[in-house]
Structure formats: structure tokens, C-alpha cells
Amino acid sequence: MKITINDDFDLDKIINSGQCFRPKKTGDNTYRFVTGEHIVEITNVSSHSAISDPNAPTELDVSCREKEWNEVWQSYFDLDTDYRKIRAGIPKEDTYLKEAASCGAGIRILRQDRFEMLISFIISQRKSIPAIRTSVERLVERYGHDGFFPNPVELLAATEDDLCACGLGYRVPYVRKATELVAHKDIDLDALDDLSDEELFGELKSFHGVGDKVANCIALFAYHRTGRAPVDTWIARVINEQYAGVNPFPRYGNVAGIMQQYMFFRAQGKGQYVSEKTL
DNA sequence: CTCCAGGGTTTGC
DNA sequence: GCAAACCATGGA
Numbered sequence: 001m002k003i004t005i006n007d008d009f010d011l012d013k014i015i016n017s018g019q020c021f022r023p024k025k026t027g028d029n030t031y032r033f034v035t036g037e038h039i040v041e042i043t044n045v046s047s048h049s050a051i052s053d054p055n056a057p058t059e060l061d062v063s064c065r066e067k068e069w070n071e072v073w074q075s076y077f078d079l080d081t082d083y084r085k086i087r088a089g090i091p092k093e094d095t096y097l098k099e100a101a102s103c104g105a106g107i108r109i110l111r112q113d114r115f116e117m118l119i120s121f122i123i124s125q126r127k128s129i130p131a132i133r134t135s136v137e138r139l140v141e142r143y144g145h146d147g148f149f150p151n152p153v154e155l156l157a158a159t160e161d162d163l164c165a166c167g168l169g170y171r172v173p174y175v176r177k178a179t180e181l182v183a184h185k186d187i188d189l190d191a192l193d194d195l196s197d198e199e200l201f202g203e204l205k206s207f208h209g210v211g212d213k214v215a216n217c218i219a220l221f222a223y224h225r226t227g228r229a230p231v232d233t234w235i236a237r238v239i240n241e242q243y244a245g246v247n248p249f250p251r252y253g254n255v256a257g258i259m260q261q262y263m264f265f266r267a268q269g270k271g272q273y274v275s276e277k278t279l
Numbered sequence: 280c281t282c283c284a285g286g287g288t289t290t291g292c
Numbered sequence: 293g294c295a296a297a298c299c300a301t302g303g304a
Binding site for chain 2: 018019121124125126127128129130131132171174208209210211212213214217230231232233234235264268
């Protein structure tokens with residue numbers, strides 16, 4: 001099925017933005033995404049001239065039917081939000097963010113599976129992104145089914161030794177306890193969606209092994225709380241070197257999390273800066 | 280071999 | 293309240 005997108009949309013930047021660990025490139029201009037019990041292959045079939053023009057619409061060929069696209073992937077890719085408008089609203093005084101947003105144009109904040117994000121970001125602490133991917137894939141292979149991330153009941157089957165074999169190291173008890181709480185319905189991850197940002201943040205931090213940074217990542221990438229801006233080692237470095245140690249995110253209100261993603265992408269040296277003139 | 284990774288918890292003051 | 297020690301592994 002053919003899809004046309006009239007907004008920022010760059011699959012390569014999305015899968016390399018650090019917000020997701022499983023989506024991957026499967027061929028020339030083709031990418032595979034998985035969430036919950038859904039899987040889709042997406043090929044960018046835009047003409048070459050359109051790819052070089054940031055304002056041209058993006059033409060996609062997607063493997064799923066229209067019903068699934070509208071009910072699952074439209075929301076997953078946050079296609080009802082105007083990212084160009086958000087980028088245009090960045091004050092030019094914030095020159096570093098202007099450049100970062102130019103580099104990261106095309107990134108979108110994904111609405112990902114809650115349990116998967118909880119477990120993935122617990123694992124993420126003190127690990128490199130490639131190492132996180134390896135551990136998450138091992139969980140999928142051993143405890144998921146049909147290539148889907150294991151649901152809480154499936155992951156409950158993993159003993160502490162099993163989890164250790166997935167390279168989780170000292171995080172094994174964190175993942176184990178979180179899985180038990182969710183599988184036994186002591187905590188309802190879906191019900192947390194009704195909470196305010198601060199209340200959600202507090203509930204997420206009640207998990208052993210979830211601190212400020214991980215709670216904000218889960219809030220941003222699973223609950224789409226775009227006002228949350230996780231501060232990790234990369235962002236802390238940016239705050240120190242570019243903002244004289246003063247956290248710039250409060251001024252960006254409910255789009256702070258989107259700005260954080262642009263900065264994270266830029267801080268890793270990814271993306272190319274495109275000057276305002278060529279935009 | 281060494282170094283460090285999208286941090287968090289525990290401990291000691 | 294704060295700073296420092298400590299944490300298991302994999303990837304570079």
C-alpha cells in the first residue's frame with residue numbers, strides 16, 4: 001500500500017536515534033518495525049529529487065493494510081503531529097538547537113510498547129547502544145514469539161540464570177522484579193497513561209532500577225510525554241559545553257523531549273547540518 | 280589488553 | 293541533603 005507523508009520523516013534517522021533498539025534496515029530504502037504484535041516493512045519510494053528536497057512529500061510503500069496502518073502505525077510514527085512546525089518554532093537565539101534540529105530533521109518520537117520500553121531502558125543503563133540491541137534481541141529470541149518482544153507472562157518464564165545469559169549482568173534482579181510486578185498485575189502499565197506527567201514519573205521510578213533518566217525515557221518513548229527530556233551522559237555534556245551548565249529544556253515546555261532527541265542525535269555526530277538557506 | 284557505555288543503588292558523611 | 297564507591301558484560 002502507498003502512503004504519502006507531508007512532514008519530516010526519515011526512517012534512517014529514526015532507527016539511529018537511540019529511542020528504539022529493534023527496528024532495522026532490511027534492504028535499500030527498506031526498514032522493518034515491530035511493536036506489540038504488529039510488524040511492518042516500509043520502503044521509501046520517493047524519487048531521488050524528492051529525497052534531496054527536505055520539503056518534498058515522502059512516498060512510502062508499506063507492507064500492511066490500510067486498517068492496520070491507520071490503527072497502529074499512524075500513531076506509532078506520531079503522524080498527527082507537525083514536526084516542521086515545531087522545528088520552525090525554535091527561537092534562532094538558540095543556535096545550537098537550531099543546528100541540532102536541522103541535523104535531526106526527520107526524527108519522530110515513536111509511541112512504543114510500554115512493557116518493552118520499561119525492560120529495554122532498565123537494561124540500557126551503563127550499556128552502549130549496540131550492547132543494548134544485543135541483549136534485547138536475545139530476550140526476543142528466547143522468550144518472545146514470532147519475532148515479537150516477550151509479553152510480561154512470557155518473560156516471567158525466564159529465570160535469573162536465563163536473564164544473565166542474555167547479558168543483563170547486574171540488572172537481572174531489576175528486570176526480574178519489574179516483570180513480576182507487571183505480570184502479576186500489581187502495576188498496570190496501561191492504567192498509568194491516565195496519570196499526569198509528574199505522577200507517571202513517580203510511578204515509573206518506583207520500579208527498582210529505574211531512576212530519573214530511565215523514567216523520562218519510558219515516559220517519552222512509551223507514553224509520548226513529549227515534555228520530558230531525559231538527561232543522559234550525552235545531553236549532560238551538551239548542557240555543560242553548549243549551555244554553560246544550565247538545562248535548556250524547561251523553556252521548551254511540551255516539546256522539550258523532541259528537542260532533546262534532536263540534540264542527542266547531533267551530539268553523537270550523526271546527521272548533516274543543512275543551513276537555513278538551503279532549507 | 281584496556282576503557283567505557285543513553286545510570287541507579289547503596290553507603291557514608 | 294550530597295559525593296563516592298560499586299555494579300556485570302559487551303563492544304571498540
